[in-house]
Amino acid sequence: MSAAKTRAPGAGSGAGTTARTAIQVEGLVKSYGEHMAVRDLSFSVAEGEIFALLGPNGAGKTTTVEILEGYRAADKGNIAVLGLHPRTDARQLKPQIGVMLQLDGVYPTLRAYEVLRLFSEFFVNPIAPDELIERVGLRDAARTRCRQLSGGQKRRLALALALVGRPKLLFLDEPTTGMDPQARRATWDIIQEQKAQGTTVLLTTHFMDEAERLADRIAIIDNGALIALDTPAGLTRGQSTTTTEVYFSATPGLDVVALGKLPSSRGAREETSGKYAIETGDARALLAELTPWLRDRGADLTELRVGRSSLEDVFLRLTGKEMRE
Numbered sequence: 001m002s003a004a005k006t007r008a009p010g011a012g013s014g015a016g017t018t019a020r021t022a023i024q025v026e027g028l029v030k031s032y033g034e035h036m037a038v039r040d041l042s043f044s045v046a047e048g049e050i051f052a053l054l055g056p057n058g059a060g061k062t063t064t065v066e067i068l069e070g071y072r073a074a075d076k077g078n079i080a081v082l083g084l085h086p087r088t089d090a091r092q093l094k095p096q097i098g099v100m101l102q103l104d105g106v107y108p109t110l111r112a113y114e115v116l117r118l119f120s121e122f123f124v125n126p127i128a129p130d131e132l133i134e135r136v137g138l139r140d141a142a143r144t145r146c147r148q149l150s151g152g153q154k155r156r157l158a159l160a161l162a163l164v165g166r167p168k169l170l171f172l173d174e175p176t177t178g179m180d181p182q183a184r185r186a187t188w189d190i191i192q193e194q195k196a197q198g199t200t201v202l203l204t205t206h207f208m209d210e211a212e213r214l215a216d217r218i219a220i221i222d223n224g225a226l227i228a229l230d231t232p233a234g235l236t237r238g239q240s241t242t243t244t245e246v247y248f249s250a251t252p253g254l255d256v257v258a259l260g261k262l263p264s265s266r267g268a269r270e271e272t273s274g275k276y277a278i279e280t281g282d283a284r285a286l287l288a289e290l291t292p293w294l295r296d297r298g299a300d301l302t303e304l305r306v307g308r309s310s311l312e313d314v315f316l317r318l319t320g321k322e323m324r325e
């Protein structure tokens with residue numbers, strides 16, 4: 001069954017790449033009525049890679065993932081998942097992929113352990129339910145009925161269900177949403193463990209730290225379109241190493257042209273209302289110029305930071321939006 005991976009019919013070739021391709025997406029388009037949720041999206045994921053789709057609410061992440069899982073049909077574009085088409089080859093593909101389902105309303109009266117045992121019966125060589133319950137930290141909730149699980153416990157059960165069939169490819173749609181910090185870290189460990197075992201992971205998230213920490217490569221999507229694709233370091237490197245950024249929050253509507261003309265400034269911008277960034281080659285000199293400039297204009301200064309761009313800054317610069325909401 002695993003022989004299917006060598007070729008990606010109808011998916012274009014991953015020409016020039018040595019690693020085999022687990023997911024190939026070319027020119028994917030999906031609309032809901034008038035609304036185009038995914039616009040001409042192309043990317044590929046190599047086998048064994050953790051690949052993150054990062055974007056704000058409504059960016060089109062879930063739509064993309066559900067098309068790749070075979071739950072939604074694309075309007076246009078070529079896709080191949082483990083060399084197969086998610087809809088026409090579903091019978092061959094399903095046993096090889098793990099999907100993290102939304103468990104709300106599913107099996108409300110079954111206990112967590114019972115749902116996991118039920119799912120394990122669909123696979124030839126499942127991971128033992130006891131072992132998995134332990135691994136995802138649900139031992140104390142194993143006998144709790146699904147409807148009584150907390151949001152975070154439901155996500156952990158969903159993760160266990162995704163893992164039970166020992167998939168080659170894992171789809172994790174916002175895996176840690178609703179989890180407390182400890183459970184998030186534990187989930188990150190499990191995801192990294194999966195990678196160490198050779199599993200490919202396609203992850204969606206709107207948590208920057210999650211993408212930065214886990215992903216080999218990150219595709220930033222906004223309004224259904226790809227706006228950047230690189231390694232976490234590549235995304236934040238962006239600009240020249242001799243440039244430092246000074247970020248500050250102050251009264252909205254300050255004169256960024258004038259800020260850009262401060263002697264040590266190489267350019268200034270207001271990224272969102274009241275959030276500014278100034279590029280400089282000498283942060284200390286710039287701060288000495290900036291503070292009196294703000295004082296003279298009676299501007300409130302509520303936040304000040306000097307540093308290289310974080311992923312959050314990259315996102316803000318590319319989209320003009322903050323990641324959350």
Ligand code: ATP
Pocket residue numbers: 032035037055056057058059060061062063064206
């Ligand atoms: P979130 O982080 O909120 O889950 P997302 O990036 O996963 O967002 P999608 O759920 O793919 O985004 O939604 C993309 C856009 O398509 C949104 O504007 C959403 O309202 C719309 N949309 C999604 N599913 C449907 C549907 N079944 N019918 C109509 N519109 C939809």
